[in-house]
Amino acid sequence: MKTVKLLDREFRVSIPAEKLDQVIAQMAEKMNKDLEGKEPLFIxxxxxxxMFASDLMKQITVENAQITFMRLSSYDGMGTTGKVKKLMGFTEDLKDRTVVLLEDIVDTGITISNTLEQIQDYNAKEIMVATMLFKPKALIRDVKINYVGMEIPNDFIVGRGLDYDGVGRNLPDIYTVID
Incomplete structure (x- = not known):
């Protein structure tokens, strides 16, 4: 079993990079069909x-697809604060656009729910949510997720963009904390 130590915690591989690559390829294939002719804006x-956005966008073939970025924060250490802070917004006009929010993980649903509320004010034609990972047992907000890569247990994980106090984002696999 492959393990890593990040700060004061040990983690073991739970989802290898190859599996994540497969899942993302399947998501891209479905999105390419669903979004054909819509010129979507991915956020x-x-x-x-x-990392998820980079991996996904390399496989999006929809004509005139665009990507932009929005920076939010809701975690401190291994737990959510329950509050979402908008640290950086975007400048693109969303009016009458098909928007696809790209999230690494949906667990409680607080971040994505808050983001959806903020995006509503921009009068997008339609808003979809795509997440690489989903923790259904952690969900406390009712949110519609259009594209789910994988459902996973309610464990603390790192890697493939997810971090533990700022470290571990660079790991290509997903690791689960060892208690």
Whole structure:
């Protein structure tokens, strides 16, 4: 079993990079069909989603697809604060656009719910949510997710953009904390 030590915690591989690559390729294939002719604007929610967005966008073939970035924060250490801070917005006009929010993980649903509320004010034609990982047992907000890469247990994870106090984002695999 491959393990890593990040700061004061040990983590073990739970989802290898090859599996994540497969899942993202399947998501891209479905999106390419669903979004054909819509010229979508993808919004990558930073910091965690940068690797997912990069991997996904390399496989998006929809004509005139664009990407922009929005930076939010709701975590401190291994837990959510329950409050979402908008640290950096975007400048693109969303009016009458098909928007796809790209999230690394949806767990409680607080971040994506808050983001959806903020985006509503921009009068987008339609708003979709795509997440690489989803923790259904952690969900406390009712949110519609259009594209789910994988459902996972309610464990603390790092890697592939997800971090533990700022470290571990660079790991290509997903690691689960060892208690």
């Amino acid at each position: 990558c929610i930073l910091n965690g989603s940068f």
